[in-house]
Amino acid sequence: MINVRSCLVFAFDLLAVLVAWVGAYLIRFNLNWPRTVHQDMVYGVLILLVVQLIACRWAGLYRGMWSFASLPDLRRLVRAVAVSLVAVLALALFGKSWLLIPRSVVVLYPLLLLVVMGGGRIAWRLWRESRLSPVSDAERRPVVVVGAGTAGAMLVRELARSPQWQVVALVDDDRHKRGLELSGCRVEGATVDLPGVLRRHQARHVVLAMPSAPAEALQAVTRLATKAGATLFTIPGLAELMSGRVAINVMRPVKIEDLLGRKSVRIDNDNVKAMLHGKRILVTGAGGSIGSELCRQLSRFQPESIVLLEASEFALYMIEQWFGEHQPDLPIVRLAGDVKDPARMAQVFALHRPQVVFHAAAYKHVPLMEIGNAWQAVRNNIAGTLTVAQAARDANAERFVLISTDKAVNPTNVMGATKRVAEMVCEVMQNGPGTTRFHIVRFGNVLGSTGSVIPKFQSQIAQGGPVTVTHPEINRYFMSIPEAAQLVLQAAAMGQGGEIFVLDMGQPVRIADLARNMIRLSGFTESEIQIEYTGLRPGEKLYEELLADAEETLPTPHEKLRIARPRPVPEGLYEALTVWLAQPPQEDAVVRAGLKRWVPEYQPRNPG
Structure with a gap:
């Protein structure tokens, strides 16, 4: 089937040869029609038309679309005109016996040809763009x-x-x-x-x-x-x-993430893939902020299957829906269950035999755990970690990765102290029998996680304010959820067992500045949405830390990961914890005293 547009473009280029050739002679003879070179002009233009046909095909001039003529098209055009220039030079030098071409025509013809062919294309593009933008x-x-x-x-x-x-x-x-x-x-x-x-x-x-x-x-x-x-x-x-x-x-x-200046993370995909490809993986707390992002990141590495363990029915439903939409071919196992339930954990490990375990299930809201829920924080964060870690060791899982927090460093609240004890549980497990390698990854706040300050500020701004901040000087470390999940995978891939990996959280961010930036991004000024300071909450401190005073760090091959060297775990921790966790519910003050026994740097603040 003949392409009409291609034929028209081809005809235009042949016409351009005629226009440039005649124009060169007219300029040569001061715009007076030459009377003595008619035969030379005709022979010359016939030869150049054939040359032009070959040159344009060779240069690929008809690959480009005139409506989008650009520099690559100009380069092709110059190549085609260069062939015509060579042809004219050859005729002028070697055809003197039967064809006389003035020297000025040799110079003028390729210049005019370039102007006519290029100008036509540019004019067409300008006309088309004016047509494509009918809006004034x-x-x-x-x-x-x-x-x-x-x-x-x-x-x-x-x-x-x-x-x-x-x-x-x-x-x-x-x-x-x-x-x-x-x-x-x-x-x-x-x-x-x-x-x-x-x-x-x-x-x-x-x-x-x-x-x-x-x-x-x-x-x-x-x-x-x-x-x-x-x-x-x-x-x-x-x-x-x-x-x-x-x-x-x-x-x-x-977005607020842009203002925090967190650079994109690069992980060693080969090492991570070697750890995860074709493996059976278990994620506890799979529907939470970190757990669900871990699941999304894990799906990239073609594991054999992912077991999604979650206590919240709605959260489990949401992560199941994500897999159904984005990874329908990846086998997943959806399990409702409580990490504090030894029988359920034993059943999960016996049936599914996970090889890599990411333990993200935890209570993490500081003020909620501080008053009236201290014993529940102990059971969920410590007993839950102990239960899953024991099940992983008994099932000979290859790796167990605990998601920890910066609040475990010099803790001032029950949540942070329980997470520090959970870290110690993993250290004990690493030094005990079995082949499972235990790793701990410690980082700060993640942007947009459940219960974090950013969704709270967004809600307050939507309601017209005020935005409540506990203290003008309070600051926190922040990173994005995908960044945290990727670094967890990187740490797990490079760990040999027993390490506490500390993520580079960058510079701490003042919460008051965060609130101001969110107000501005929402299109308001501080006079329209005011910031109100409410005072520190129970267990809250002004500055979070990623390392305790007595700890040192060692570098790793990854620039955003370091390894902390904490103080040794006390003797008899495992046995004492087992006895303590078997006791009936205890009052908050008793819980704090028990935590203080194992975490001497724990200094309760504003317990309420």
């Missing part, structure tokens, strides 16, 4: 782009075709770019000039086109945009753009 500038929303680098240039070019957005200006802190233009859009100042640029163009939207910008720069732009009453968007990171997974114009609102 008045109907498009004005937007200011922050960043006039490569990403900014790509974004401006893409948004030029958008029916929704119109880039009216750019700002950039590089003074050498001031006053210059990108695709017709002028760089009108530095980042600090953003409010004035927005007012000048009556724009209400800002796009940050700096995928590698540090968190400080993003925070500064957020403050300026909020002050001007504008909404801030950002573009995908360079890794996503280079991989082709997303386009430059896929903009999204700036």
Whole structure:
């Protein structure tokens, strides 16, 4: 079937040869029609038409679409014209006996040919783009782009075709770019000039086109945009753009994770895959924030099966639904169960024989565990860990990984003290009989986890405030849930047994600053949504720590993981714990005294 468009393009290029050839002669003879070279012109153009046909096919000129003519098409065009130039030179040098070509025509013809062929393509693209954007500038929303680098240039070019957005200006802190233009859009100042640029163009939207910008720069732009009453968007990171997974114009609102400046994690996929591929895996607390993300990450490494153990029916249902939608071919086992139930744990291990166990089930909310629930925290966090660890050892599981917390370091609350004892349980298990390797991974708060401060702030902002912060100076370490889960897998893959892996949590974040940033990202100012300080809660301390005073760390091959060396576990811990955990429920004060016995650095604070 004949392609009409290809035929038209081919005809245009042949016409371009005729126009360029005749035009070169007209220029040569001062726009007077030459009377003596008719035969030479005809012979020459016939030969060049054949040459042009061959040259354009050889150069691949008809692979590109005129509507998207770009630099690769220009390079093909130059190659085709270069062939025509060589042909004209050959005719001028070796065809003197039967064909006379003026020297000026040898120079003028390829130049005119390049102008006609290239100009036609550019004109067609401009016409097509004007047709593809039927929306007038008045109907498009004005937007200011922050960043006039490569990403900014790509974004401006893409948004030029958008029916929704119109880039009216750019700002950039590089003074050498001031006053210059990108695709017709002028760089009108530095980042600090953003409010004035927005007012000048009556724009209400800002796009940050700096995928590698540090968190400080993003925070500064957020403050300026909020002050001007504008909404801030950002573009995908360079890794996503280079991989082709997303386009430059896929903009999204700036999230709190962006402002915290957590860099993407790179893990040794080969080692992790060697640990997980084809293995039977058990995740306790599989429906929780960390447990569910662990399950999602684990599914990437083609395990034989994943046993999902969860006490909450709804949480178990939600993670089951995720697998049904995203990993329908991966065998999963959905089990409701309590890690404190030895009979249920023995049954799970006997039936499914997991080879790798990730123990993420725990009570983790500090104030809730502090008053009236201390004994339940002991049973869930200590007895639950002991029960699952014993079952893993008895079933000869290869690895057992405990998800711990920074609150286990110099704890001031029941939750942190119970997690420290859980760590000690794993250390005892590592030194006991059996071949199971026990690892501990300790990290701080994860963004958006159940019961964390970020969902709470989001809810308070949605209700119009105030946003409640316990203390102006309180700070915490934060990382994203996927980052935490990936580092857990990396730590498990490199562990030899008995280590306490400490994740690099970066710099601590003041909770008050976190609240301010969330208010700004929601489009409000602090005068509209106020911050209210309520005082420290029971068991809460101002500063979290990742290492106790007596601990040291050793480096690992991964830059974001170190190994802590805690003080030795007291003699007789296992036997004493077994006796203690078998007792009936105890009052909070008795529980604290018991924890203090095993964790001398535990200093209860504001127990309530």
